[in-house]
Amino acid sequence: MSYLLGVVLFALAILISVSLHEAGHMATAKAFGMKVTRYFVGFGPTLWSIKRGETEYGVKGIPLGGFCKIVGMTPQDDDVEPADQPRAMWRYPVWKRTIVMSAGSVTHFALALIALWIMAVSVGLPNPAFPTTDAEARQEPAVVGLAECVVPEATARACQAGDPASPAAQANLRDGDRITSFNGTPVADYGDLLAALRAAKPGERAEIGYVRDGQPATTSTVLATTQRPPLDNPDGTVGPVAALGVGLQFTTPTRVAYGPIDAFGATGDYTGQMAVGTYEAIKRIPQKVPALWTAITGGERDVDTPISVVGASRLGGEAVENNAWYLFFMLFVSLNFFIGVFNLFPLLPLDGGHIAIAWFERARTWIFTRLGRPDPGRVDYLKLMPLTYGVILIGGAFTLLTITADVVNPITLFAR
Numbered sequence: 001m002s003y004l005l006g007v008v009l010f011a012l013a014i015l016i017s018v019s020l021h022e023a024g025h026m027a028t029a030k031a032f033g034m035k036v037t038r039y040f041v042g043f044g045p046t047l048w049s050i051k052r053g054e055t056e057y058g059v060k061g062i063p064l065g066g067f068c069k070i071v072g073m074t075p076q077d078d079d080v081e082p083a084d085q086p087r088a089m090w091r092y093p094v095w096k097r098t099i100v101m102s103a104g105s106v107t108h109f110a111l112a113l114i115a116l117w118i119m120a121v122s123v124g125l126p127n128p129a130f131p132t133t134d135a136e137a138r139q140e141p142a143v144v145g146l147a148e149c150v151v152p153e154a155t156a157r158a159c160q161a162g163d164p165a166s167p168a169a170q171a172n173l174r175d176g177d178r179i180t181s182f183n184g185t186p187v188a189d190y191g192d193l194l195a196a197l198r199a200a201k202p203g204e205r206a207e208i209g210y211v212r213d214g215q216p217a218t219t220s221t222v223l224a225t226t227q228r229p230p231l232d233n234p235d236g237t238v239g240p241v242a243a244l245g246v247g248l249q250f251t252t253p254t255r256v257a258y259g260p261i262d263a264f265g266a267t268g269d270y271t272g273q274m275a276v277g278t279y280e281a282i283k284r285i286p287q288k289v290p291a292l293w294t295a296i297t298g299g300e301r302d303v304d305t306p307i308s309v310v311g312a313s314r315l316g317g318e319a320v321e322n323n324a325w326y327l328f329f330m331l332f333v334s335l336n337f338f339i340g341v342f343n344l345f346p347l348l349p350l351d352g353g354h355i356a357i358a359w360f361e362r363a364r365t366w367i368f369t370r371l372g373r374p375d376p377g378r379v380d381y382l383k384l385m386p387l388t389y390g391v392i393l394i395g396g397a398f399t400l401l402t403i404t405a406d407v408v409n410p411i412t413l414f415a416r
Helices: 002-031 082-087 094-122 190-199 262-296 309-321 325-342 351-370 381-408
Strands: 036-052 055-070 144-146 178-182 205-212 215-222 224-228 239-243 246-248
Touching (some): 002 036, 002 094, 002 309, 094 262, 190 239, 262 381, 309 381
Antiparallel strands (some): 224 239
8 A cells, every 4th residue: 555655646746746847837938928828737638627817727637747838839830819929939039938948947956956955954865975886885894784694606695595604693793893803814994804705715714803882802703605706806707705694884874964054065966966867877778778678578677777757656656665755755856857857958849949949040040140141030840840750759659668668577676
């Protein structure tokens, strides 16, 4: 039940975001005097509507987005009444049209930033000092967490009958103990511990110094055998090495909370990281199409493949089911930021396409005026329709591909 609640809540959050996106277009258009005739949440048959002034507001039966109708978005619109011609959107200065068309993405960015600021002052944002690579992790203090057993393969799996017990557990080490020496060699960090283990022989007895609750102590145990690649070459040949049956417990906090003022800077820094991450993710999309097809046809689903609104909602459901509300809101932030960026791509029918055409017209007029030539006028959107249909076709196919993958082979973050 909690999973279904999470799915519904995340889908509702997305619907509200998209509705506010369209409200951003509407509010700015009205502020500049443009005529907005319709604002609806959803598509398909109308369930309810009411007219206030010159605008009809309502709800439609398919809750997959929303729209607002601004009169005369292009010179080719043929449904503009003669009395409304002066208020047609295309007649307004380019800077006003830019504000109106970018208001949707600005709304998504605002939602993401507000949510991040609230998280920064309440539960914290990801700690920029938290290790993200193996090299950084090895610089952490050798504070260990015990494994139940030693898995004798290089691939991770659950313990099975016949797997050797954890030597660390047999030595009465506990989660949170910090290893300070190994066979008489000082251990300053987790990297030192790994190096000492690789220098040891499987099956030999090891003397271990450690600190627990501030008190130093020593113990000994017989090392087990496992299979691992060289430390300096994770893709190298796997071979037998000594194992202690421990993992690293990070002492660096995963999140940092901020005061109300400092949270603005932290929010800005994290937004910059998201911008870089979003750019890299968008750049990888073409490479991930084959992986999506593999997932649909029975292969393993790559967790780094794109997801649809369906997939995001399923992850939201998993987050709520596992009481991982932090993940839920981070998904909400990431999705809003991604939509905001993607919607500004200079391609029709995206808002960025309309903005690009408006500025192209302005630049062309400026150049022709400087050359003493007549203004070539407005871009003919009808001539761009084949390109627009191509973008819609490719976007629709990609959306169908991701939805299918999210239904038949979804990404999961928690065991169910």
